[in-house]
Amino acid sequence: MLAVVIPTLNEKDSIGGLINRLIELHLAAILIVDDGSTDGTAEIVGSLSKEHSEVHLLKRSGEKGLGRAYADGFRHLLQYAPPEIDTIVQMDADNSHDPAVIPEMLEKIKEGYDLILGSRYIQGGKIEKWNWFRRIVSRFGNYYARLILWLPIKDLTGGFKCWRRSLLEKIVSRPLNSLGYVFQIETTYRAHKLGAKITEIPITFTERKLGGSKFSLKIILEAYLGVIKLKFKKTNE
Ligand SMILES: Nc1nc2c(ncn2[C@@H]2O[C@H](COP(=O)(O)OP(=O)(O)OP(=O)(O)O)[C@@H](O)[C@H]2O)c(=O)[nH]1
Ligand SMILES: [Mg+2]
Numbered sequence: 206m207l208a209v210v211i212p213t214l215n216e217k218d219s220i221g222g223l224i225n226r227l228i229e230l231h232l233a234a235i236l237i238v239d240d241g242s243t244d245g246t247a248e249i250v251g252s253l254s255k256e257h258s259e260v261h262l263l264k265r266s267g268e269k270g271l272g273r274a275y276a277d278g279f280r281h282l283l284q285y286a287p288p289e290i291d292t293i294v295q296m297d298a299d300n301s302h303d304p305a306v307i308p309e310m311l312e313k314i315k316e317g318y319d320l321i322l323g324s325r326y327i328q329g330g331k332i333e334k335w336n337w338f339r340r341i342v343s344r345f346g347n348y349y350a351r352l353i354l355w356l357p358i359k360d361l362t363g364g365f366k367c368w369r370r371s372l373l374e375k376i377v378s379r380p381l382n383s384l385g386y387v388f389q390i391e392t393t394y395r396a397h398k399l400g401a402k403i404t405e406i407p408i409t410f411t412e413r414k415l416g417g418s419k420f421s422l423k424i425i426l427e428a429y430l431g432v433i434k435l436k437f438k439k440t441n442e
Contacts, residue, residue, distance in 0.1 A: 207232050207233055207292045207293070208232065208234035208286055208294070209232055209235050210294070211236070213237055213242055214242055214269065214274075214419065215246060216242065216299055217242070217244040218416050220237065220250060224237070224257075230304060230307060232259060233289070235261065236262075237250045237263070238277060238278035239263070240265050240269040241265065241269065247264055270384040271386055272381060272384045272388030273384050275295065276381050279373060279377045283374055291370045292314050292368065294307055295364060295367075296364065300414065301410050302408065302410070303411075311367070313404055318404045319369040319396065319403065320366065320367070320368055320396045320404075321367040321403075321406060322366050322406070323360075323405075325343075325363060325410045326344075326359035327406075331408075331409040339412075346429070347359065350362070350432045353432050353433065358393060358397070358403065360405060362428075372399070376395050387428050387431030390428075391431075
């Protein structure tokens with residue numbers, strides 16, 4: 206059985222539609238991890254959770270951050286989800302990730318993979334409507350992380366991933382270093398170090414149509430420095 210975890214920060218325009226699409230896939234649980242959105246995102250999720258028992262809302266308080274939100278969300282899910290939930294998918298809330306890919310990810314779990322990465326940078330993968338600056342930053346960031354961390358993976362920064370539960374349990378059992386976007390790289394790096402079976406499947410990443418972008422120079426710099434920090438942290442061994 207499958208659960209999906211989605212972090213949100215001001216995603217009122219897309220979250221309701223996405224949850225409704227996921228409900229159609231008959232998942233065991235849909236956990237939204239909200240970081241104090243001020244646009245009513247949590248209220249939308251809260252009312253959907255009253256109508257649909259599989260929809261859950263985890264409201265975080267205190268320090269925000271994608272990595273922190275995911276770490277809390279995963280730990281919460283692993284603590285409360287029944288053991289029949291053996292697969293966990295993580296995805297963005299802004300309709301950049303197409304839920305239609307999820308069944309393909311599940312096939313790969315059945316084939317024996319522990320971590321499946323939705324990849325923009327293998328054959329068949331695409332990015333729609335990104336400007337040249339986003340493309341360069343992302344491409345270069347991926348080459349850079351791949352080289353520094355010595356990882357045989359093309360898309361390290363994507364947020365559409367499918368985990369075998371037993372692997373995810375190991376990943377979050379120790380503190381994670383990345384508080385922000387480097388979290389995506391850190392978890393895959395840790396999985397690789399643990400000897401997990403990892404594969405990439407092509408996805409088409411669609412630029413957000415609704416809601417504001419959180420992409421900034423600060424996020425880029427944090428990510429580049431974060432990779433160096435990962436390289437020298439002992440906790441990933
Ligand atoms: N809970 C939580 N979610 C976050 C935070 N930052 C981003 N998110 C969510 O994480 C997902 C990915 O963030 P995005 O802002 O879409 O990142 P991106 O795709 O690189 O950039 P844009 O789409 O241009 O904004 C989305 O679902 C966001 O709502 C945060 O600090 N806390
Ligand atoms: Mg996005």
